[in-house]
Amino acid sequence: MSDQVITSVLFLAVVALTIGITIWASRQTSGATDYYAGGRSFSGFQNGLAISGDYMSAASFLGISGLIALGGMDGFIYSIGFLVAWLVALLLVAELLRNSGRYTMADQLAYRMRQRPVRMAAASSTVVVSIFYLLAQMVGAGSLVALLLGVDSGVLKNTTIAVVGLLMIFYVTVGGMKGTTWVQIVKAALLMSGTLLITVLVMAQFGFNLSDLLGAAAQNSGEGQAFLEPGLVYGSSLLTKIDFLSLALALVLGTAGLPHILIRFYTVPTSRDARVSVLWAIGLIGTFYLMTLALGFGAAALIDTGNLDESGNLASPRLAEAVGGGEGSIGGAVLLALISAVAFATILAVVAGLTLTSASSVAHDIYANVVKKGEVTEKQEVRVAKIAAFGIGAVAIVLSIFAQNLNIAFLVALAFAVAASGNVPALLFNLFWRRFNTRGALCAIYGGLTSAVLLVVFSPVVSGSSDALFPGSDWALFPLENPGIVSIPIGFLFGWIGTVTAGPDPAADAKYDELEVRALTGAGAWTATDR
Amino acid sequence: MAEETTPTQHSVYERVHASAEFQDLRKRYRGFAIPATITFMVWYLLFVLMSNWAPDFMGIKVLGNINIALVFGLLQFVSTFGIAWLYARHANKALDPIASKLNREYDEGVHK
Numbered sequence: 023m024s025d026q027v028i029t030s031v032l033f034l035a036v037v038a039l040t041i042g043i044t045i046w047a048s049r050q051t052s053g054a055t056d057y058y059a060g061g062r063s064f065s066g067f068q069n070g071l072a073i074s075g076d077y078m079s080a081a082s083f084l085g086i087s088g089l090i091a092l093g094g095m096d097g098f099i100y101s102i103g104f105l106v107a108w109l110v111a112l113l114l115v116a117e118l119l120r121n122s123g124r125y126t127m128a129d130q131l132a133y134r135m136r137q138r139p140v141r142m143a144a145a146s147s148t149v150v151v152s153i154f155y156l157l158a159q160m161v162g163a164g165s166l167v168a169l170l171l172g173v174d175s176g177v178l179k180n181t182t183i184a185v186v187g188l189l190m191i192f193y194v195t196v197g198g199m200k201g202t203t204w205v206q207i208v209k210a211a212l213l214m215s216g217t218l219l220i221t222v223l224v225m226a227q228f229g230f231n232l233s234d235l236l237g238a239a240a241q242n243s244g245e246g247q248a249f250l251e252p253g254l255v256y257g258s259s260l261l262t263k264i265d266f267l268s269l270a271l272a273l274v275l276g277t278a279g280l281p282h283i284l285i286r287f288y289t290v291p292t293s294r295d296a297r298v299s300v301l302w303a304i305g306l307i308g309t310f311y312l313m314t315l316a317l318g319f320g321a322a323a324l325i326d327t328g329n330l331d332e333s334g335n336l337a338s339p340r341l342a343e344a345v346g347g348g349e350g351s352i353g354g355a356v357l358l359a360l361i362s363a364v365a366f367a368t369i370l371a372v373v374a375g376l377t378l379t380s381a382s383s384v385a386h387d388i389y390a391n392v393v394k395k396g397e398v399t400e401k402q403e404v405r406v407a408k409i410a411a412f413g414i415g416a417v418a419i420v421l422s423i424f425a426q427n428l429n430i431a432f433l434v435a436l437a438f439a440v441a442a443s444g445n446v447p448a449l450l451f452n453l454f455w456r457r458f459n460t461r462g463a464l465c466a467i468y469g470g471l472t473s474a475v476l477l478v479v480f481s482p483v484v485s486g487s488s489d490a491l492f493p494g495s496d497w498a499l500f501p502l503e504n505p506g507i508v509s510i511p512i513g514f515l516f517g518w519i520g521t522v523t524a525g526p527d528p529a530a531d532a533k534y535d536e537l538e539v540r541a542l543t544g545a546g547a548w549t550a551t552d553r
Numbered sequence: 554m555a556e557e558t559t560p561t562q563h564s565v566y567e568r569v570h571a572s573a574e575f576q577d578l579r580k581r582y583r584g585f586a587i588p589a590t591i592t593f594m595v596w597y598l599l600f601v602l603m604s605n606w607a608p609d610f611m612g613i614k615v616l617g618n619i620n621i622a623l624v625f626g627l628l629q630f631v632s633t634f635g636i637a638w639l640y641a642r643h644a645n646k647a648l649d650p651i652a653s654k655l656n657r658e659y660d661e662g663v664h665k
Binding site: 231251 | 558562563566567569570575578579582585586589590593594597598600601602603604605606608611612616617618619620622623626627629630633634636637640641644648649651652653655656658659660663
């Protein structure tokens with residue numbers, strides 16, 4: 023019983039801490055720039071921490087270690103892809119976007135396109151990507167709490183999901199971007215320390231010898247050397263190999279199209295700070311993903327992975343328990359509770375970021391610019407953002423209840439595929455192709471988004487396999503689990519076809535010069551004092 | 554349009570855009586960003602393709618249980634850190650001075 027007391031105390035401490043930060047931040051938030059962009063007052067380092075906090079979700083902490091623990095080297099592609107993807111963001115997107123947008127991803131497109139249709143499109147894809155991502159986090163929260171309380175009950179998981187949903191609505195409606203950013207900064211610090219602690223404890227068991235750790239993992243996994251070689255999960259047929267390639271593409275191209283990451287670039291005063299924040303993020307995120315090797319292979323070596331559920335989502339907490347002294351020991355109970363509380367903080371911070379992003383987009387893009395055609399006060403706009411947060415929270419709660427037996431990292435990879443197909447083609451074309459126009463943007467976003475979502479709906483993830491969302495039915499038509507390899511080219515192709523069939527657009531053309539100057543020099547960009 | 558620019562702003566933007574310095578800035582930016590992107594993408598895809606179609610090679614042990622797949626994976630980390638560092642150095646030295654100068658010129662042009 024005492025284990026559950028420790029656990030409950032730590033969980034409540036995490037919740038209390040985040041609520042405290044949110045209330046503190048709400049006292050310093052007044053206008054729309056504060057609400058949407060944290061007053062553009064964060065330093066590059068602070069924003070780098072916050073980006074890391076936003077990015078290293080339950081997928082990274084719980085999902086990847088589970089995939090490595092169950093699938094060996096094939097799981098490591100997630101760590102590599104999630105990191106390398108940051109170079110796309112650093113080299114092609116972060117600074118240019120900071121200079122050319124204001125609050126949302128759509129701003130940058132609306133700068134030279136007909137703004138109502140492109141805002142509608144960008145807002146739709148923002149909400150869809152964020153909801154996929156939210157599902158993953160809430161599924162993680164459900165399994166985590168079920169593990170800690172030792173009851174694998176559907177009711178308990180659903181209650182947890184609902185509580186997380188309510189908390190996230192609270193953070194977003196009360197704290198805005200300032201509160202959310204501070205929650206992410208604190209979470210990033212907690213996550214890095216917790217992961218470092220477990221990594222050191224795991225490595226210590228093997229005399230800090232990586233080779234010995236790998237050897238023990240290979241042996242305990244029952245797969246032998248094959249566990250350390252690529253192909254254990256994806257190597258069996260041509261189809262699974264293509265699925266691996268599809269996953270790898272979605273991972274590397276998705277980051278630069280994740281709306282909740284993109285809007286973080288608006289929280290700093292200049293494009294140079296945006297660059298500095300990405301550099302910090304790359305350092306922190308890279309260090310973290312190196313440690314996923316210790317977490318994943320450590321779990322394979324030290325715990326009985328046959329006891330993990332099929333998703334592997336609980337490998338990290340189980341590993342923490344094992345290195346703390348094992349089941350039933352005090353050390354084990356404390357570390358299990360500690361790591362689970364860190365994971366819970368991770369989930370809360372990420373859901374807050376995602377909800378804020380979608381709510382901002384609904385309020386700023388759809389309500390203020392499409393519905394009200396810009397005739398709206400800041401106060402009304404922020405109020406709509408808060409109402410939207412409720413709606414998005416409710417949708418996420420309901421959908422999560424269906425998605426409980428899927429691996430979190432896997433679900434997030436689907437969100438990456440949708441982002442890479444719908445958003446990345448439009449963003450890159452807009453920045454680098456003068457001829458690109460409104461029709462091209464609409465075709466790229468809707469084409470990429472719809473194809474990615476439809477391919478998921480007709481994939482074995484949703485029906486037609488034993489671990490599908492609807493295992494009893496079979497309407498699967500598309501053989502791959504990750505749609506990226508088909509839907510990403512579709513996004514680019516549609517963007518191109520839409521553009522060349524639209525005929526010349528002198529307005530978009532003239533604004534391209536402005537966009538280029540603004541993106542590269544920051545001339546005329548929104549600053550902290552613009553209200 | 555999302556943000557209507559005034560005729561003055563538009564003409565200053567056009568003037569900056571036409572300047573030799575801006576053309577130079579754009580060349581320097583693209584001259585780094587595009588080849589660097591191609592490099593890391595090819596390097597990353599090489600890892601993915603070899604994991605798929607050369608698993609025996611990737612499984613060759615280099616040191617104890619550490620095989621080529623792991624070393625190659627870790628080199629992806631090294632290359633990411635390296636390219637990020639090179640870009641930061643390039644941007645500080647070759648891009649920022651021109652960008653801030655043009656930014657000032659724009660402000661002076663608009664507020665004249």
